[in-house]
Amino acid sequence: MAIETTSRALDVFTNTLDRIVRQNTNGAVDGAAIVAEATPHFEELLSDMSWLDPKFQIAEEGGIANYMLAKATDDSWTVVSTVWWPDYGTPVHDHMLWGLVGVWKGMELERRYHRVDDGSRENYAEMKEIGVAYNRPGDVSGLVPPDDDFHLIQNITPEPSCSIHIYGGSLDGVLRHSFNIETGEITEFRSNYNIAC
Numbered sequence: 318m319a320i321e322t323t324s325r326a327l328d329v330f331t332n333t334l335d336r337i338v339r340q341n342t343n344g345a346v347d348g349a350a351i352v353a354e355a356t357p358h359f360e361e362l363l364s365d366m367s368w369l370d371p372k373f374q375i376a377e378e379g380g381i382a383n384y385m386l387a388k389a390t391d392d393s394w395t396v397v398s399t400v401w402w403p404d405y406g407t408p409v410h411d412h413m414l415w416g417l418v419g420v421w422k423g424m425e426l427e428r429r430y431h432r433v434d435d436g437s438r439e440n441y442a443e444m445k446e447i448g449v450a451y452n453r454p455g456d457v458s459g460l461v462p463p464d465d466d467f468h469l470i471q472n473i474t475p476e477p478s479c480s481i482h483i484y485g486g487s488l489d490g491v492l493r494h495s496f497n498i499e500t501g502e503i504t505e506f507r508s509n510y511n512i513a514c
C-alpha cells in the first residue's frame with residue numbers, strides 16, 4: 318500500500334503507481350512495463366505542480382538536494398523531489414532500479430549512455446553516448462536496467478531547476494556506480510536524502 322501524503326494530487330498518483338508496480342511484479346519486477354504504464358500518469362502529475370510544498374523546492378548551494386516525498390511501505394517505489402543548483406551536473410551514473418525522471422521547472426540536459434565493454438576488466442567500463450535531450454517542464458525520461466540505466470544530468474540554466482524522480486526502490490539502500498568516460502574508471506557511491514518521509 319502507498320502511504321498517505323499531505324497532497325491529494327500526490328496520493329492519487331501514488332495509488333495508481335502502487336497498482337502498476339503490483340501488477341508488474343510477479344516474482345521478477347518488469348521495469349520496462351512499469352515505466353511505460355506509469356509515464357502518462359506521471360505526465361499528468363507534472364502538468365500542475367502547485368501541490369508541491371515549497372520546503373521541497375529549496376536548492377542547496379553548489380549541488381543537488383533530494384527530498385523523499387512518498388514511498389511504498391515495502392520500499393518497492395519512491396517519489397523524490399530533486400533540486401539542481403545552476404550549472405550543477407552529475408557524472409555518468411547508474412541506478413540499479415527502474416526509474417522515471419520528470420522536469421517541472423527549468424531545463425535539464427540529459428546525456429544517455431550504453432555500456433559497450435564486456436565487464437571483464439575490474440573497475441573499468443566503456444560508455445558510449447547514445448543520445449542527448451534538453452528536458453523541459455513536462456518531459457519524462459525512463460530508466461530500465463540493466464541496459465537503459467546510464468545517464469548524466471546537468472542543470473544548464475542560471476536558475477535552480479526542479480524535477481521529480483521515481484525509482485523502483487529507495488536509492489539510499491543501493492550501491493551504485495559512477496563512470497569516468499575519459500579513463501573508464503568505475504566509482505561506487507550511495508545517495509542520501511535531505512528530508513526522508
Ligand SMILES: [Fe+2]
Pocket residue numbers: 410411412468470
Ligand atoms: Fe540519474
